[in-house]
Amino acid sequence: MNVLVVDDEEVLRDVLTSLLRREGHTVREAATAAQAIRVFDEEPFDVILLDLMLPDRHGLEVLRDLRRRDPTAVVVVITAYSSIEGAIAAMKEGAFHYIPKPFQNEEVVLTVRKGGEQRLLAEENRRLREELSRRRGLDRIVGKSAPMQKIFELIRLASPSKSTILIEGESGTGKELVAKAIHHLSPRAHAPFVTVNSGSMPPDLLESNLFGHVRGAFTGAIAHKKGLFEVADGGTLFFDEIGTISMETQAKLLRVIQEREFMRVGSTETQRADVRIVAATNVDLKTLVVDGRFREDLYYRLCVIQIAVPALRDRREDIPLLAEHFLRLYAAENGKSVRGIEPEALKALYSYGWPGNVRELENAVERAVVLSAGDAVGMDLLPEALLDPEEQTSRISIPEGGLSYREAVENFERRLVTAALRRSGGVQKKAAELLKTRPTTLHEIIKRLGLSTRDAGAQNGDLTEEAAAAKEG
Numbered sequence: 302m303n304v305l306v307v308d309d310e311e312v313l314r315d316v317l318t319s320l321l322r323r324e325g326h327t328v329r330e331a332a333t334a335a336q337a338i339r340v341f342d343e344e345p346f347d348v349i350l351l352d353l354m355l356p357d358r359h360g361l362e363v364l365r366d367l368r369r370r371d372p373t374a375v376v377v378v379i380t381a382y383s384s385i386e387g388a389i390a391a392m393k394e395g396a397f398h399y400i401p402k403p404f405q406n407e408e409v410v411l412t413v414r415k416g417g418e419q420r421l422l423a424e425e426n427r428r429l430r431e432e433l434s435r436r437r438g439l440d441r442i443v444g445k446s447a448p449m450q451k452i453f454e455l456i457r458l459a460s461p462s463k464s465t466i467l468i469e470g471e472s473g474t475g476k477e478l479v480a481k482a483i484h485h486l487s488p489r490a491h492a493p494f495v496t497v498n499s500g501s502m503p504p505d506l507l508e509s510n511l512f513g514h515v516r517g518a519f520t521g522a523i524a525h526k527k528g529l530f531e532v533a534d535g536g537t538l539f540f541d542e543i544g545t546i547s548m549e550t551q552a553k554l555l556r557v558i559q560e561r562e563f564m565r566v567g568s569t570e571t572q573r574a575d576v577r578i579v580a581a582t583n584v585d586l587k588t589l590v591v592d593g594r595f596r597e598d599l600y601y602r603l604c605v606i607q608i609a610v611p612a613l614r615d616r617r618e619d620i621p622l623l624a625e626h627f628l629r630l631y632a633a634e635n636g637k638s639v640r641g642i643e644p645e646a647l648k649a650l651y652s653y654g655w656p657g658n659v660r661e662l663e664n665a666v667e668r669a670v671v672l673s674a675g676d677a678v679g680m681d682l683l684p685e686a687l688l689d690p691e692e693q694t695s696r697i698s699i700p701e702g703g704l705s706y707r708e709a710v711e712n713f714e715r716r717l718v719t720a721a722l723r724r725s726g727g728v729q730k731k732a733a734e735l736l737k738t739r740p741t742t743l744h745e746i747i748k749r750l751g752l753s754t755r756d757a758g759a760q761n762g763d764l765t766e767e768a769a770a771a772k773e774g
């Protein structure tokens with residue numbers, strides 16, 4: 302083991318050093334507090350023997366310093382009988398043990414041995430924690446497509462630094478997952494990962510949430526409150542939907558990023574912020590900048606490193622992999638025996654457009670698993686939208702300028718009838734049965750909508766006269 306002996310009395314140092322060397326340890330010595338810190342910084346030590354009475358500083362302060370540099374440092378304090386309070390204080394500061402002077406050689410040897418074991422254990426724990434962290438990082442992101450490989454590479458490269466990162470991608474592509482992976486692979490993994498839901502808060506509330514506030518800062522501020530910058534100290538602050546924050550808050554955020562400091566709401570005292578900022582957006586920030594709704598300077602500060610997570614439809618190779626992943630996950634969670642997906646269903650999953658990306662796929666698979674009774678997911682368990690390509694456009698979305706209710710309903714009717722006609726090969730009577738309506742009613746609808754059976758995709762004849770007439774009209 303590597304042992305550091307800190308004592309100002311040369312005779313004592315010599316005794317301890319030769320004793321420990323005889324036990325097979327490697328020993329280095331320090332006579333003062335300053336020297337101790339210097340040597341400690343040069344190489345890793347398993348155990349530190351520390352005299353509390355040092356000429357330049359009190360040993361307790363040295364202990365505190367050492368433990369701050371390395372929270373798992375095993376420090377054994379050596380103290381005179383008369384200063385037993387010192388020993389107690391040292392234990393409170395995280396010393397491993399104390400040995401009263403004059404000491405028995407045997408006691409020193411045994412304590413150092415035990416301290417070394419403790420150190421090994423702590424090291425092992427740290428290693429396990431790191432491994433877990435790594436697993437919580439990349440291993441949770443499923444994907445083998447080329448675009449995802451690139452994302453993994455970017456995550457690995459970007460994690461160790463403190464650079465600000467901007468993650469772009471449509472809703473449900475996995476931006477939050479990427480942000481968490483970056484955190485867990487970074488040296489900040491042991492500190493908190495804190496999410497700021499920028500979109501869901503009025504500006505005032507967002508600011509007091511971010512920066513905290515002092516008592517009396519505003520009505521209702523009855524006590525000091527820590528802000529998220531303080532909560533995330535030493536860790537990562539994840540700004541979800543960064544594009545939605547107000548210009549005012551943007552200015553304050555810019556200041557924190559530039560100066561690394563901020564003020565609590567209602568206070569003039571500056572606070573230091575040691576956080577890494579990761580931001581995500583599903584709108585194009587550049588466009589917001591052009592529109593004057595997002596500060597250009599903040600934009601450039603944020604996108605020091607840019608990660609663009611591709612839409613699921615642009616990496617279809619990942620669909621089967623993701624589907625299997627969610628299948629296993631939800632089967633286990635729901636105690637279901639489903640093991641696989643039927644080829645036809647897999648094909649439908651593969652060719653669908655997934656406007657809601659991975660989240661939509663996850664939901665579809667979860668639903669199928671919950672509804673399943675057998676051991677494979679078939680077409681019947683997949684959402685309607687996957688069955689008919691026509692339906693893929695039927696997701697409800699209201700454009701900025703609004704829409705006509707009547708037209709929207711008519712559009713839906715048109716798709717519905719078209720799909721039914723297609724299914725029935727253009728035979729209206731069959732289509733009416735599918736829609737659980739009378740042929741005359743369906744006929745009227747077809748007429749009203751001005752549908753032709755060509756719209757319905759009928760390939761061959763088998764049309765009623767009326768449909769043929771509608772086709773002409």
Ligand SMILES: Nc1ncnc2c1ncn2[C@@H]1O[C@H](COP(=O)(O)OP(=O)(O)OP(=O)(O)O)[C@@H](O)[C@H]1O
Pocket residue numbers: 441442443444470471472473474475476477478479583623659660663
């Ligand atoms: N590559 C992936 N592997 C496994 N699960 C994924 C993957 N991508 C996304 N998911 C899952 O899909 C869901 C949505 O992901 P996430 O919340 O990270 O998306 P997002 O991009 O932040 O979406 P939004 O913009 O709507 O907030 C989560 O349940 C996440 O676990």
Ligand SMILES: [Mg+2]
Pocket residue numbers: 476477541
């Ligand atoms: Mg998100």
